[in-house]
Amino acid sequence: MTESILEELEITREKMIQSALEKGFGNVNTIQLSEKVDQLLNAYHRKNYPKNPTYHM
Numbered sequence: 001m002t003e004s005i006l007e008e009l010e011i012t013r014e015k016m017i018q019s020a021l022e023k024g025f026g027n028v029n030t031i032q033l034s035e036k037v038d039q040l041l042n043a044y045h046r047k048n049y050p051k052n053p054t055y056h057m
Helices: 002-023 028-048
Strands: none
Touching: 002 028
């Protein structure tokens, strides 16, 4: 599952970058792809990191 999230994340990120270069950063499609990247990053984080991590500084 983690690998599929990373694969989808990379594909979506590439689409987002291409959309931003062609249509602009404020384009609806670019923004939607950016939101999808955020969702995938959150899913990856939830899957791979503890819910209540203890940070030692």
